[in-house]
Amino acid sequence: MSSHRRRDVLKGAGAIGVGAMTSLAGCAGNQGNGGSGTISVGHLAALSGPFATIGNPSRDGADLAAKQINNSDSDIEIDVTHADTESSPETGVTKARELVQQENIDVLMGFGSSSVAKAVSEFANTQDTLMVTTIAQTPDITTSGCNRVTFRTASNLDQLTTALAQTTDEMTDGTRIAGILPDYTFGQQTWEVYQREMENLGAEVVNETFPSFGQGDYQNEIQETLNADPDIVYTSMWAGDLITFIQQANGFDFFEQIPDFVAGSGAITDVSRSLGSDMQEMIAVDRYFFQYPDTENNQQFVDAWQSEYDEIPVNVGQETYAGVYGVLEAANASGGTSTDDLISGLEGLEWQAPEGTKTMRAADHQAIDDNIWTGRVGPVDDLDFYGFTEMLPVDGASVTPEPDCDL
Amino acid sequence: MVTLDSIALAIVSGIANGMLLFLAAVGLTLIFGVLDVLNFAHGSLYMLGAYFTYFLVSDGGLLASLPGSFWLALVVAPLLVALVGVVMERFIIRPVYDQDHEFQLLLTFGLVLVIDNGARILWGTDFRSVSPPGLIDFQINLLGSGYPFYNVFLIIVGALAALTMWLVFERTRVGKIVRASSQDRGMANALGVNVPLVFTGTFLLGSLLAGLGGALAAPYQSIQPTMGESIIIESFIIVVIGGLGSFGGAFAGALLIGVVNSLAFLYLPSLQPVIPFLLVAVVLLTRPAGLFGKEVAA
Missing domain, CATH: 3.40.50.2300 (Response regulator)
Structure with a gap:
C-alpha cells in the first residue's frame, strides 16, 4: 500500500470516542449473568527490576480503563488486582495461580516478557481462565503455542x-x-x-x-x-x-x-x-505513539492519561488500557462474563482503542490493528524528546500472516 | 574476517572495559583482604557513583552550571560514595566482623535490596545517561580506524589508580599498617595500630574506587537502579580468578576478563557469555586460591 493510501486509512480510523465506547456497555444483552456484574482482572507484569519501565505504564493503563468504566453507566464493573512477575516465568505462574485460585479473578492480563506470557498461557489453559496478553510480542502464543483461552489484543513481533x-x-x-x-x-x-x-x-x-x-x-x-x-x-x-x-x-x-x-x-x-x-x-x-492518530478518541485518551498521571501515555499503557476495554466489549457482545462468554465475545470482536480499530481474529486470537506506526524518528517541535518527523502508518492486515494455529 | 588490526582494536577495547571492571572489583578484594568481609553491596556503591554523577552534571544539578562539571563530578561523586561506604561500615557491617561469611553475605545482600530499591523509589526506574565531556569527546586514529578517546582516558585513569594504590601499599607506612592489620588483627592492635580506623579507611578507599568506576561508567552505559547487580557478578568472577584479597589479582583478573571477552567476540561469539565462568572453573580447579592467591591484600 502506498503511503498516501495508508494516510487515508488513518483519517477514517478511530472516530469513536471513549465516551462512545463506554456507552456501548449499556446495550449489553441479558443472557448468561445478564451482561452485568464485575469482571475481576488480574494484571500481571514486571513491576520491579529493569522491566518495570514496561510493567508500570501497563499497570497505569489497566487502572485508568477500570476507573473510567466504573465511573460510567456501564452495567459491568472492572476490578483490577496487580501482581509483580519479576520478569520470571516461575514467579509469573505462581502469582497467576494465587490470582486464579485465591482471588478468583476472571481474566489474567498484561505480561511484559514473552517467556512469562508463554508459561502463564499454558497455566491459564489448565485452569480454563481467560488470558489477555497486552504486551509480550512473541508470535508463539498465537501460533505454535496457541490455545483456547489465550488472546493477544496488541500487534505482535x-x-x-x-x-x-x-x-x-x-x-x-x-x-x-x-x-x-x-x-x-x-x-x-x-x-x-x-x-x-x-x-x-x-x-x-x-x-x-x-x-x-x-x-x-x-x-x-x-x-x-x-x-x-x-x-x-x-x-x-x-x-x-x-x-x-x-x-x-x-x-x-x-x-x-x-x-x-x-x-x-x-x-x-x-x-x-x-x-x-x-x-x-x-x-x-x-504500537502506539501519543500523537497518532489525530482523532478525538485518541485526544480524549491522552488528556485523561495526562490528568491522571501528569505525563504522556506510552505504547504499553495504551495497549493494556485497550485490552481492558476489549474484555468489556466481549462481555457486552456475548451478554455474559463467564470464560466461555468472554471467549466467544472476543472472537471476531471489533472495538475502538485510542490508536484505532482493533479486530480480534477468531482463528488464532491475534488482534489486527488498523495501523502500525512506523516512520523516521527525530527532533519534533514542542516536544523535549524525539517524536516521528515522518510517519508512514502500515495497514495492520497487510502485514499479518495467515493464521497458523490449531485451537 | 578477523585481521591483525581487528585483534589489536579488540584488545584495546578489552583493556578499556577491563579498567572499569578493575575499579569496581578492586574495592571488593581490598575490603575482603583487609576486613575479611565479602561485601555483596559493593556493586550498589558503583551504581550510586553513576547516579551521583548524573545528578551533579544533569540539568539543574549542583555542578551543572559550573565549567568542567563532569571533571568536578569525577571527584565529588566518588567522595559522596565513600561517605555512604563509611556510614555503611561503621553502623551496619562492623557488628558482623566476627561472624561467619554467611552472615556477612546475608547482611550485605540485604543492603543491596535496600540501596537498589531505595534508588528505585527515590529516582524511579527511568534510564539516565550522561554526555561525555567535550574535552575528551573526540576520536583518535588507531590502526586506520577512528577510535573513541574516552577509552584511552579510561585506560589512563585505571592505570593511574592501580599505580597509586600499589605505591601506597608497597612504599608507604600507611600501606605497611594496612597490610599488617590484614595479616594479624590482634598483633597489629597490640602494637598500637588503631585497627578499627584502618578498617574504616579501607572501606572508604574501596567505596571511593567503586564510586569512581560508576562515575566513569556514566557517559559509557545507561544508568539504572539495577546496574550494580551485573557489575557485582563480574567483580566476583574477577576477584575469584585473581585470588580473593589480592590487589594484583584484581588488576590481572579484570584485564584478563576484559581482553578475553573481546577476543571471544572475534573467535567464539556464541560462547562469549560463558567464557568468564569457564575461566573461573579452570582457575578454581588448577589454582584454587586464584592466580595471585598467596598474596594477602597487596
Whole structure:
C-alpha cells in the first residue's frame, strides 16, 4: 500500500470516542449473568527490576480503563488486582495461580516478557481462565503455542517487524544490511522476520552480531558492524541496552558512517528522554505513539492519561488500557462474563482503542490493528524528546500472516 | 574476517572495559583482604557513583552550571560514595566482623535490596545517561580506524589508580599498617595500630574506587537502579580468578576478563557469555586460591 493510501486509512480510523465506547456497555444483552456484574482482572507484569519501565505504564493503563468504566453507566464493573512477575516465568505462574485460585479473578492480563506470557498461557489453559496478553510480542502464543483461552489484543513481533521492514524499504536506498540483535528469543525472532522481509525486498545481509542482554559493552559489535560497511543497520535492542549502544556508537561516529539506522524500539520515549542531545535519528516502529492518530478518541485518551498521571501515555499503557476495554466489549457482545462468554465475545470482536480499530481474529486470537506506526524518528517541535518527523502508518492486515494455529 | 588490526582494536577495547571492571572489583578484594568481609553491596556503591554523577552534571544539578562539571563530578561523586561506604561500615557491617561469611553475605545482600530499591523509589526506574565531556569527546586514529578517546582516558585513569594504590601499599607506612592489620588483627592492635580506623579507611578507599568506576561508567552505559547487580557478578568472577584479597589479582583478573571477552567476540561469539565462568572453573580447579592467591591484600 502506498503511503498516501495508508494516510487515508488513518483519517477514517478511530472516530469513536471513549465516551462512545463506554456507552456501548449499556446495550449489553441479558443472557448468561445478564451482561452485568464485575469482571475481576488480574494484571500481571514486571513491576520491579529493569522491566518495570514496561510493567508500570501497563499497570497505569489497566487502572485508568477500570476507573473510567466504573465511573460510567456501564452495567459491568472492572476490578483490577496487580501482581509483580519479576520478569520470571516461575514467579509469573505462581502469582497467576494465587490470582486464579485465591482471588478468583476472571481474566489474567498484561505480561511484559514473552517467556512469562508463554508459561502463564499454558497455566491459564489448565485452569480454563481467560488470558489477555497486552504486551509480550512473541508470535508463539498465537501460533505454535496457541490455545483456547489465550488472546493477544496488541500487534505482535511478526506484524510490527514486517511493517518496519516495509518502511525501511520505502525510506532508504541501500541494500546492504547488518543486524545487531540481543541474544535471546526476542532478538532472534525479530531478526528472522526483518531479515526475511528485507531479503524479499532485495536486500542482502552483510553482517550479524548477537550481544547478550544487558551486556554493557558493545564496542566490538560496533567495530565489526562498521567494518562490514552496511547501508542499513537494524537492531531490536531496547531501553537501557539501546541507550548504552547509542552512547558507545557515538564515540565511534557510527551514525555519521551508517546511512540509515533502524531500531525497532527507538521511538519509545525512554530512549530519547535519557539520551537528550546524544540521541540519534532513526527509523522505528511503535504500537502506539501519543500523537497518532489525530482523532478525538485518541485526544480524549491522552488528556485523561495526562490528568491522571501528569505525563504522556506510552505504547504499553495504551495497549493494556485497550485490552481492558476489549474484555468489556466481549462481555457486552456475548451478554455474559463467564470464560466461555468472554471467549466467544472476543472472537471476531471489533472495538475502538485510542490508536484505532482493533479486530480480534477468531482463528488464532491475534488482534489486527488498523495501523502500525512506523516512520523516521527525530527532533519534533514542542516536544523535549524525539517524536516521528515522518510517519508512514502500515495497514495492520497487510502485514499479518495467515493464521497458523490449531485451537 | 578477523585481521591483525581487528585483534589489536579488540584488545584495546578489552583493556578499556577491563579498567572499569578493575575499579569496581578492586574495592571488593581490598575490603575482603583487609576486613575479611565479602561485601555483596559493593556493586550498589558503583551504581550510586553513576547516579551521583548524573545528578551533579544533569540539568539543574549542583555542578551543572559550573565549567568542567563532569571533571568536578569525577571527584565529588566518588567522595559522596565513600561517605555512604563509611556510614555503611561503621553502623551496619562492623557488628558482623566476627561472624561467619554467611552472615556477612546475608547482611550485605540485604543492603543491596535496600540501596537498589531505595534508588528505585527515590529516582524511579527511568534510564539516565550522561554526555561525555567535550574535552575528551573526540576520536583518535588507531590502526586506520577512528577510535573513541574516552577509552584511552579510561585506560589512563585505571592505570593511574592501580599505580597509586600499589605505591601506597608497597612504599608507604600507611600501606605497611594496612597490610599488617590484614595479616594479624590482634598483633597489629597490640602494637598500637588503631585497627578499627584502618578498617574504616579501607572501606572508604574501596567505596571511593567503586564510586569512581560508576562515575566513569556514566557517559559509557545507561544508568539504572539495577546496574550494580551485573557489575557485582563480574567483580566476583574477577576477584575469584585473581585470588580473593589480592590487589594484583584484581588488576590481572579484570584485564584478563576484559581482553578475553573481546577476543571471544572475534573467535567464539556464541560462547562469549560463558567464557568468564569457564575461566573461573579452570582457575578454581588448577589454582584454587586464584592466580595471585598467596598474596594477602597487596
